[in-house]
Amino acid sequence: xxxxxxxxxxxxxxxxxxxxxxVSPERVHAVLVALEKTRKPAKLRPLLxxxxxxxxxxxxxxxxRIEHAGNLPAETIAQITxxxxxxxxxxxxxLPQENPALLLGVRVRVGDDVxxxxxxxxxxxxxxxxx
Numbered sequence: 001x002x003x004x005x006x007x008x009x010x011x012x013x014x015x016x017x018x019x020x021x022x023v024s025p026e027r028v029h030a031v032l033v034a035l036e037k038t039r040k041p042a043k044l045r046p047l048l049x050x051x052x053x054x055x056x057x058x059x060x061x062x063x064x065r066i067e068h069a070g071n072l073p074a075e076t077i078a079q080i081t082x083x084x085x086x087x088x089x090x091x092x093x094x095l096p097q098e099n100p101a102l103l104l105g106v107r108v109r110v111g112d113d114v115x116x117x118x119x120x121x122x123x124x125x126x127x128x129x130x131x
Contacts, residue, residue, distance in 0.1 A: 002050050010050035014058050021090060023059055061111040064092045069102040069118065084110055 013035075017027045031051075035044060064084045066077060081094040088110060099107070105118035 002046050006046050006050050007054075009047060010054045013047075013051050014054045017055065018058070022062055023055060028055065057111070060109075062090065062092060063110070064094050065109040066094055066096045067099040067102060067107040067109075067118075068096065069098070069100055069104050069106075072096060072098075072106070080106065080108060084108065 013031050014023075017023055017031055019027055035047070039047065064081050066072070066080055077094050077096050081092055085092045092110065101120060103119035103123075105116075105121070107118050107121060108115045
């Protein structure tokens with residue numbers, strides 16, 4: 001189990017890894033080099049694990065993962081991205097991915113938030129309400 005102090009330190013390291021509100025590969029590299037020089041290997045592993053998890057969350061917060069069934073025009077992807085950029089008040093990049101299991105519509109994930117406007121999602125919600 002990772003302590004609260006390690007989680008706090010990992011969040012501080014993520015803050016140092018940001019440039020203009022986005023994770024910067026150069027800054028992440030600099031953080032890792034500094035950690036390697038200043039920390040003992042035995043103490044480093046839990047901190048690196050917490051840092052990795054916090055970085056993944058931060059990256060996911062800056063991405064709009066757009067799952068769609070069938071062909072989705074680039075203009076529609078841009079409109080979805082613009083909508084969620086405005087909604088969250090931060091710049092998002094779009095990651096479109098085809099998912100035939102959705103049947104129709106789209107599912108958008110930004111960080112931990114999921115917006116489901118697919119036929120599969122509607123059918124799943126209907127089935128859950130009937131049981």
